[in-house]
Amino acid sequence: MRSVVITGATSGIGKAAALGLAAHGFQVIGTARTTEKADKLTAAAAESGHRVRAVLLDVTDPGSCQDAVAEIAELTGGGPWALVNNAGLAVGGAFEDVSEADARAVLETNLLGVARMTRLVLPSMRRRGEGRIVQMSSVAGLIATPLNGWYSAGKYALEALTDVLRREIAASGIRVSLIEPGFIDTPMLSEGIARLPAHTRYAEAYEAAGRLIARRRPLGPDAVARTVRRALTAPNPRRRYSVGHEARMARLSRLLPPATVDVTMRACLRLNRV
Template sequence: MKSVVITGATSGIGMATALELSARGFQIIGTARTTEGAEKLAAAAAERGVELHTILLDVTDPDSCRTAMADITDMTDGGPWALVNNAGIAVPGAFEDVCENDAWAVLETNLLGTARMTRLALPAMRRRGEGRIVQMSSVAGLVAMPLNGWYCAGKHALEALTDALRREIAGSGVHVSLIEPGFIDTPMLTDGLRHLPAHTRYETAYAAMRRLVARRGPLGPEVVARTVAKALTAPVPRRRYGIGHEAALGRLARLAPPAAVDLTMRTVLRLNRS
């Protein structure tokens, strides 16, 4: 049975992925920052009728990462076959509305935490001559969207770092894939929209963002889980898996003239006036 570690597995995409892969016969180790989160994941697995393991992990804490990976190594006879770096946070807001501490928290979790876990998982995969690493990116890693700049910055950096890693370990038997969803109906999305900054010059734009997401009708996390399964089961996985029409639009935006992209985004988000 192939073992898969999934970080941030207590809700949203992480939980959906843990349940989907467990049902497909993988040995799943889902990480949680708290005991309550671990219990929540275990309860969801029991309700679904699948088995998985939980382990406490805070990807922002290097000691926690090392301790967790040591325990995972014991559980998996030398190290996991695959790692799904899903743990992430979002602190949406315009550039002027996000403080430095919040910006650092986004980068620490979404970028450095992913790098820590990847670095710890790679040696065992190299020794075995096979393995999979799946990085949870976003359409935000393809195009910088207003009112979510720090999240985009972290995902852009993750895309670049993952491209470099993939080229560095080519021939090792370890495959690396990026998952690039658009809007997905998860607690991270709903909480982010609910806690947008108030009483700022961008209030009209924030209201427009809420309406845009509501009109789009975000996909459920299960579609992302099924895509992760594709990346883990394909004989030769793709480098990137886009999900949803936002991902398709993001790829087009990278090819379009920047002036046209700027004008479109400013118009949609009511940013044409200072």
């Protein structure tokens, strides 16, 4: 039975992936920030007739990462076969509205936390001569949308770092894939919208963004969970997997002149009125 560690496994995409992989015969270890969340994850798995083990982890804390990977090594007999770096944080807002503390929190979780966990599991995968690493990127890593700059910055950096990692370790038998979802109906999306500041020069743009998102019909997290499973089970996994209409359109938009993209985004978000 192949073992898979999923960070941020207590809600949204992470939970859907954990339960889905357990149902397909994987030994799943999901990470949680609190004991309460860990207990809810294991209970949800038990209710569905499967088993998911939970390990406490805060990806922003180097000591927590080391302790979690040591515990995972004991559970898996030396280290996991696969790591799904799913834990993430979204702090929306215009460049001027996001504090340095919030910006650091986003990068610490979405970039440095991913790097920590990846670095810690690589030695056991290399000794085994095989393994899979799946990085949860985003449409925000393909096109930088106004009012979402720091999240995009982290995901752009994750895309670059993952490309480098994949090229550096290709001879080791470890396969690395990026998953790039569009709008997905998860707590991170709804909570990110709710945290947008109200009293700011960008208030009208935030309202326009909220209306645009409300008109969309986001996919459920199961769509991404199925893609995670594809990346883990394919004999030759793809380097990138796009999930949803927005991700595919983002790839196409990169072929357009930057001026065209700028004008379109400013118009859609009422930024010409700021």
